[in-house]
Amino acid sequence: MALLIVAWVAIVFSKGGTDGDFPEARYRLTLPKTLLGGEYEMEQDFSDSPQDSFEQHAESALGGRDIRAAVAIYTPADRGGQLNVSGMYGRFKDADDARDTMLKDAADPDGISVARAPEDFRPSGSDVTVTCQVVAKADLNMRVIMPLCAWNDGNTGALIGEIDPAVSSGDAKDVDLAGLAERTLRIRAELRQPIS
Template sequence: MASVVLSSGGSGGGNGRAGGPKYKITVPQSLVGGEYKLDQDISQQAGSQIPTDGVNSHDVHPAGGQYTGGMKSLVMLGLYGTVDDPDEGVDRMVDGLTSSPSVEVAVPEKEFTPTGGGDPLTCGVEVKNQAGQKIPLAFCVWGTSSTTVSVVETDAADLRKDPKSIDLQDFADKASKIRAEVQVPLGG
């Protein structure tokens, strides 16, 4: 799992800008209508690596899960609390995903609007060099004034594919569904 630099940001999840609704991140037993099943809740593990207060974020709580579905593996890692600048938070989350020496960026991040509308997500493809094997990882990140979340997927069927051929619009649509499932109004 890639390291995450704490902060939160970007657009996403509705009116999450300063003064907008506040959200928390949950770890459901399944995602995308049962396409992915929870293997492990990693919230506590992530919490040991993330400060409660940091640059751009305050009173932070981690939430995350490792999921599988068929030949796919997905990691959702989110932070919720108070985020001063959602765009900076998204940038920090992307940097955390892509700055490892064992990672190369195959498709630089850019914004995707989900098919049918909704708040944009920042998505890209990185390639992780693990034990001599190059593993393409599609990722999407979003943030609000109270959340920053990354979703990273590995598909065993994509291991021999050109990473540039991964359909990021399709993954952004999937990540938008995940956003609706994991990001819930605070107090909800």
Template sequence: MSGAADVFALGGVLVAAAGGQPFGQGTPMMLMYRAVHEPADLSALPQGLRPVAAACLAKAPERRPTPRALLDLLAPLSTAEPAPDAAAHPATEVSPATPPPALSPATPLPALSPTPTAVSTAVSAAAPVAAGGLADAATVSARPKAAAEVPGSPPDKRPVGRVVAAAAGALLVLGGAVYAVSSYDDSSFPPATHELVLPESMVDGAYGRDVEHRLPPDPLPDDAGRKGATHYSADYTVTSTGTEKGVAFRTVEVYGSSGRYKDPEEHRDGLMDAMTVTGGETVGDPPRTIRPPGSDVDIRCTTVDAKTVCGWGDANSAVAIRFTPSAALEAAAEETRRIRAEIRRPIATSTASP
């Protein structure tokens, strides 16, 4: 095992210890979806610790530092500042000719070379770039001329936190996991013409909203494929009206977002994965794309663990709906069409985006 999951958990613990919530609040499905698809919220952390947490919370396991790499990178730097009782217990002096600690060759970062010389060179080049963007981090570079320094010169007493932050920042640059604030051109996204609205009841009163698990809409950060989106989730239960009408489902869980999407079906698939992928799931019906009569969009459906999940993706919304109990995919797709017609509503002309 590589320990990548433990490193990811460490990143979450760092944020939680600072009083933050890396992926916000919400249902387990919502949190799992954000953990897979959304950048973590690191605002609760001091600036100097954010690169460390960001590296640990990288989405791709191979881009996270290994536990060994974290120790090799950070532990030696903790002695940069003497402890309060250093006079009673003087630190062992290190020869100036000793090369600085290098990243472990086991670190699964594509930019790293297994040779210590190449690693030191890479860190020397990357650290100033990474540190330059941190408010509390000093610029750190490799010191290849340490052996030529004047003997007896005072030791470098850079604050430990700054050294750690800069080293972790270098790790981020080398791993290609730098978090940057970007702006996205409005003209590259489709116009916003519709939005989601989760009513108290839907499908002619057949399903009523579960008020005990009500969550407010949750704004989502813009990214290269999505802009101005808001996440929605709500659970519905069949009502007496629905029972009288003979609807096929007892519960309906709506999980989606509305905004402006370049590839809405990709977002739909991500939502459906969040509702179905557990690592030990049993697939009853493989995913299939269905266009029910009267629908203007394809609906994708699958049955996993005795629950049927359907979803759609259009220019302004991406939604996954889980039905219990399972049913024929055609029946679930038709019910999804009816639900979509009720919860996807036009935006007033005065407020629609250009």
């Protein structure tokens, strides 16, 4: 399931634009060893993996410039499951389109389908829209669901996917997407740092 989070990078769309169409780079993403007050601990950091393909595809697919990847898997400290962070930072011409494309392409690989359509959330005090959906994968006569939330603010963007055993075998309509959007904003606050 972790691979589906980054599967969208293989889909390439041609999007151009002059340099003046892109925002100034003011923020980047970091990958701390823990997230959400120690609730999650990093299991694997893909920062040292070859990222050229990821970054080139992200630039083309998401209409970005100067893209750098921030991709990691986190595991809960006290229960089963997994939190996947597929992030990137740079300069994105159209933040809303980039966010929507991330979610659309996450449901594109064979065997993955949208179990609950994307919904936009902008919790009180937020400066960015978070869009969440639920995807499903059928495997060995089992259907597993996973919620995905994404943001893009023009400088940073990420697709956050959480595999929770308490949720994965349930009904997509019962997933608390509003709560996950707020949780995604908390994760964003921990990952996003000003460029010094």
